[in-house]
Amino acid sequence: MLTIHHLGKSQSERIVWLCEELGIPYELKRYDRAPVMAPPEYKALHPIGSAPVITDDGIVLAESGAVMDYIIAKHGPKENGGGHLALTKDHPDFAQYLYWFHFANGTLQPALMRVLISGRLNPPADHPAVLTGQQRMELCLALLETRLGDVPWLAGQDFTAADIMTVFCLTTMRRYLPYDLSPYPHIRAYLARIGARPAYRRAMAKGDPDMEPLLD
Structure with a gap:
């Protein structure tokens, strides 16, 4: 049985959402933060000790991209409607899908974390680390x-796993690093489309029922 170990208000929301989009059965185990980081029982699941983590027939797997690739490949074949979430090499938007799927954790999230960490160190506003971090985030x-x-979705005309990977950085991540999206009308319109997806609403209600998604 596929089990999602979901740490509250974390990247593991992606995995709950993915499974809701695929319409596949899964068990959800929720863990509260203690008080900020993962509790000991969550850290014991995997040597890295961070979210997400899944277990599936004796397999323990972490890392958002790896988990999503695994679930789509194993539990979301085209015949049950899941294959469209990961575009294949024959699709005209394949390269764009790959880029944006990896952009989330390879570029966007590190840029946000750089600003978050430098801010907590409280350096002068004109410190190079602050200035370059802010510039990178804005870029x-x-x-x-x-x-x-x-385009309406990151890969192109179709909603894909690239969108699922990216939205955390634009929503829940803003609870840890508040930033203003008012200068970005297309991102805000995109988040409105995300918020209209039934699978997204179900996932957030199940994973973090006490949190209102930041969709504007």
Whole structure:
């Protein structure tokens, strides 16, 4: 049985959402933070000790991208409607899908974490780490804004796992690093489309019922 070990208000919301989009059975185990980091029982699941973690028929797997690839490949074949979430090499948007799928954790989230960590160290506002971190974050958001002004979803015309990977950085991550999306109308319109998806609403209600998603 596929089990999602969901740490509250964390990246593991992606995995709950993925399974809701696929319409596959899974067991959800929720863990509260203690008080900020994962509790000991969550850290014991995997040597890295961070979310997400899944277990499936004796397999223990972490890392958002790896978990999503695994679930789509094993539990979401095209015949049950799941294959469209990961575009194949024959799809015209394959390269865009790959780029945006990996952009989330390879570029966007590290940029946000750089600003978050430098802010907590409380350096001077003109410190190079602050300035370059802010510039990098703004560059990432501007790139997203441009892309979403051209297409409705990150890979192109179709909603894919690239969107599931990215939305955490634009929503829940803002609870830890507040930033203003008002200069980015295309990102805000995109988040409105996300919020209209029944699978997203179900996932957030199940995973974090006490949290209102930041969709604007």
